[in-house]
Amino acid sequence: MEKKYYPTIGLEIHAELKTQTKMFCGCKNDPDEEKPNVNICPVCMAHPGTLPVANNKAIENVIKVGLALGGQIADFTEFDRKNYFYPDIPKGYQISQYKYPIVSGGHLAGFDITRVHLEEDTANNKHDRGDFSLVDFNRAGIPLMELVTEPHTFNDDETAARVSSDFARELQLILWYLGVSDANMEKGEMRVEANISVSKDLKTLGTKVEVKNLNSFKSVEKAIKFEVDRMIDLLENGKGHEIVQETRGWDENKQGTFSQRKKESSHDYRYFPDPDLPKMKLHEAFDLEKMRKELPELPYEKRERYKKDFTIKDEDIESFVNDPVLGTWFEGVAVILNDTGKIKVASNYITSDYLGLKKADQKAKLPSVQNFAELIDMVGEGKISSRVAKDILAMIVLKDESPMKIATEKDLLQKNDEGAIKTIVEKIIGENPEVVATYKAGKESAIMSLVGKVIKESKGSANPQIVLKLLKELLK
Numbered sequence: 120m121e122k123k124y125y126p127t128i129g130l131e132i133h134a135e136l137k138t139q140t141k142m143f144c145g146c147k148n149d150p151d152e153e154k155p156n157v158n159i160c161p162v163c164m165a166h167p168g169t170l171p172v173a174n175n176k177a178i179e180n181v182i183k184v185g186l187a188l189g190g191q192i193a194d195f196t197e198f199d200r201k202n203y204f205y206p207d208i209p210k211g212y213q214i215s216q217y218k219y220p221i222v223s224g225g226h227l228a229g230f231d232i233t234r235v236h237l238e239e240d241t242a243n244n245k246h247d248r249g250d251f252s253l254v255d256f257n258r259a260g261i262p263l264m265e266l267v268t269e270p271h272t273f274n275d276d277e278t279a280a281r282v283s284s285d286f287a288r289e290l291q292l293i294l295w296y297l298g299v300s301d302a303n304m305e306k307g308e309m310r311v312e313a314n315i316s317v318s319k320d321l322k323t324l325g326t327k328v329e330v331k332n333l334n335s336f337k338s339v340e341k342a343i344k345f346e347v348d349r350m351i352d353l354l355e356n357g358k359g360h361e362i363v364q365e366t367r368g369w370d371e372n373k374q375g376t377f378s379q380r381k382k383e384s385s386h387d388y389r390y391f392p393d394p395d396l397p398k399m400k401l402h403e404a405f406d407l408e409k410m411r412k413e414l415p416e417l418p419y420e421k422r423e424r425y426k427k428d429f430t431i432k433d434e435d436i437e438s439f440v441n442d443p444v445l446g447t448w449f450e451g452v453a454v455i456l457n458d459t460g461k462i463k464v465a466s467n468y469i470t471s472d473y474l475g476l477k478k479a480d481q482k483a484k485l486p487s488v489q490n491f492a493e494l495i496d497m498v499g500e501g502k503i504s505s506r507v508a509k510d511i512l513a514m515i516v517l518k519d520e521s522p523m524k525i526a527t528e529k530d531l532l533q534k535n536d537e538g539a540i541k542t543i544v545e546k547i548i549g550e551n552p553e554v555v556a557t558y559k560a561g562k563e564s565a566i567m568s569l570v571g572k573v574i575k576e577s578k579g580s581a582n583p584q585i586v587l588k589l590l591k592e593l594l595k
Contacts (some may be wrong), residue, residue, distance in 0.1 A: 124354070126279045126347045127324055129270040129314040130230065132290060133263055134300045135240060135307075136180045141260035142239045143171030143214060143396075148261050150301070150308055155245075155255040163260035165210035170395050173198070177262035178221065179405065180299035181237050184264065185222030186411050187293050188232055194402045196221050198237075202389045206254050207242035214239050215265075217390040221401065228289040229282045231269040238263050264300070266290065270314065272321060276347040280340040287311050288336055292418045295443060304334050311339050316362075317350045325350070326362040330376055332369045342369045346376055421446065429453060431466040438470045444485075445469070451488035456495060465495045472509055476516050483516040490515055494522040507531045507579040533582050537589065540573070540581050544589045547572045558594060566590055 138148050144162035152158055162169045185192050199217040215238035222235035242259035246252045268286070273279035291309060294300040302309035311333040316325035330346055333339045350362050367376040401407075416424070418440050425436045439446035449469060453462045476483045485491075494515070498508045503526055511522045511531070526532045547569055548555055558565040566587070573586045 124317045124319055124347075124351050125272050125274065125321055126276050126343070127270045127272045127316045127318065128279050128283050128343060129327075130266075130268045130283060130286060131312040131314065131329075132266045132287060133240075133310045133312075134266075134290075134294055134302050135309070136177050136262040136264055136300050137298065138174055138176045138180070138262055140174060142174050142177055142237070142262040143260055146260065149257070150261070150303075150306060152257050155253075156257060158257045159259070163209070164256060171214065171393075173396055173399075174262055177237060178399070178401075179410075180262075180297070181221045181235060181264050182401065182405060182407070182410060183297050183299055183414065184266075184293070185225065185235055186407070187297060187414055187417055188222070188225030188227055188235070190222040190225030190232060190235065192401055192405075192407055193219055193221055193223065194400060195219060195398065196401060197398045198393045198396045199390045200393050201238075203387075205241070206252070207244050207259070209242065209256065209259055213241065214393055214396070215390075217385070227293070228286040230271055230286050233267045233269050235264060235266045238265060270316075270324065276344045279347065280343040283313060283343055284336045284339045287339055289418065292441065296415050296417055298415075304336075307334065310334065313339065313343055313346075315343060315346045315350070317347055317354070326364055328362065328364065329366045330369055331366060331379070338369055338371065341374060342376060345374070349376065429462050429466070430459060431463055435466045435470045438474065448485050448488060452492050452495070455488060455492035458499075461495050461499050464498060465491070468495065468508070468512065472512055473516065476513055480517075484519075486515040486519045490519055490521055497522055497526065501533060501582075502526070503531060503533050504574070504579050504583065506574070507533070510579065529578070531578060531580050533580055537585055540577070540585055541589055541593075543573050543576050543581065544569075544586060544593060547576060548590070548593060555594060566594070 135150060140146060141148050141158075141163055144160050146160050146163055147158045149158055162171060182192055196216065196219045198214050200212040201215040201217070202212040204211055216236035220234040220236035223233075225232035225235070240258050240261040240263040243255045243257070244252055245255060271282070273282065287309075291302045291304075294302045294309070300308065304310070310331075313330045313333065314327050315330060316327045318325040328346060328350070330342045333342055346367070353360055353362050363381075365381055366379045368379050369375075370377055421440050422436055425431065425439065426433075439449050449466065452465050452469075456462050456465060473483075473485070491512075494508055494511060497503045498505060503511070503522075507526065508522075511525050514520070514525060515522060551569060551572065554565050554568050558569070569590055570583060570586050573590070574581050574583060
């Protein structure tokens with residue numbers, strides 16, 4: 120059945136950039152500073168007579184993002200004053216970019232990109248004091264990248280929510296890979312806003328609402344779904360109520376949006392070029408071709424290479440792409456193993472067993488690539504069983520040692536000596552007459568219970584194939 124309404128989504132994403140100092144002054148850029156109002160100076164506090172000086176590194180970081188997204192880097196650009204009055208804006212205006220952004224165009228994960236520009240972050244309002252609020256100006260003036268997408272129309276709210284969330288995740292990865300931002304959403308270093316509308320007609324856009332306070336990927340998905348449903352309900356059952364252009368917030372506790380204020384238009388901000396900052400000719404100031412060549416391998420490129428070189432599962436590839444440290448470590452293991460089959464086994468152990476151990480115990484650390492590769496070699500060569508390999512892995516993530524040394528000292532090496540195994544098999548047969556009787560009565564699967572008991576008795580060292588062979592011989 121054809122969908123009655125089509126949601127259209129446009130995203131605005133802010134990311135704090137990693138630089139030593141703030142955007143227009145020499146104050147330290149430290150998002151982890153807990154003491155309020157220590158990284159401030161007359162410039163970022165807007166004392167009379169002070170003048171801003173643009174941070175060259177921040178501009179370079181935005182250019183890198185633009186190149187990674189396939190956007191056009193502006194030749195001419197400038198900074199503008201965006202005028203509005205809030206307690207977190209010490210100057211009474213924010214230095215931003217309006218007509219001439221650093222980056223225009225580009226594409227990422229299902230969205231066309233309109234622009235990427237550079238501005239300064241605001242201060243941080245503290246509303247936890249009861250009947251009054253305080254302002255921490257440490258964040259005021261930190262370089263802030265803003266990316267704006269083109270609106271994209273979807274067939275349903277589920278797809279709209281998922282693709283929007285995937286876009287934000289992929290952008291976060293690119294920022295990590297480029298090293299330009301930590302983009303930690305929990306700390307507010309990356310903030311997502313969604314512009315949402317619905318329409319019955321694919322050629323006509325509905326009234327747009329902007330939803331703020333989306334500080335997790337799950338919140339992006341939930342807010343879009345909620346807002347699309349709210350809009351459709353208003354259009355269908357509003358009885359005189361209509362969708363109004365406004366800014367809404369996302370309430371994580373109530374799992375819903377709420378009205379904040381009427382949405383401003385660009386003319387409300389009275390943009391004009393900042394007279395205290397020089398115009399910039401980026402093609403002269405930066406060697407763009409050199410910067411393009413020096414870009415690191417990007418997430419989509421890594422996915423393609425892993426698929427081609429290692430032929431591992433897509434889910435495994437995502438684990439390594441989403442955690443660059445884990446991915447680099449895995450590649451080190453792969454170089455040592457130098458065998459497609461063993462590399463696939465290694466990938467399985469990492470993404471299931473290691474990540475499971477890490478989730479259960481934060482003390483678990485990656486062992487050296489040499490020791491982990493040795494463990495996989497021992498499995499591949501039949502020196503230890505899969506069960507023993509898992510046990511040894513649980514040991515070496517806590518204390519990085521040679522798996523061969525552990526297996527030798529703890530007598531865990533797989534035993535192929537039929538004489539030694541036969542002794543254990545006979546013992547287990549004698550201790551489990553009921554299971555033996557069940558097997559002899561015709562239930563052949565019962566023998567696997569005995570196999571498990573023999574392997575357990577041998578501490579995982581008995582070769583399962585030999586155990587099964589001996590059990591069948593002795594139970595004839």
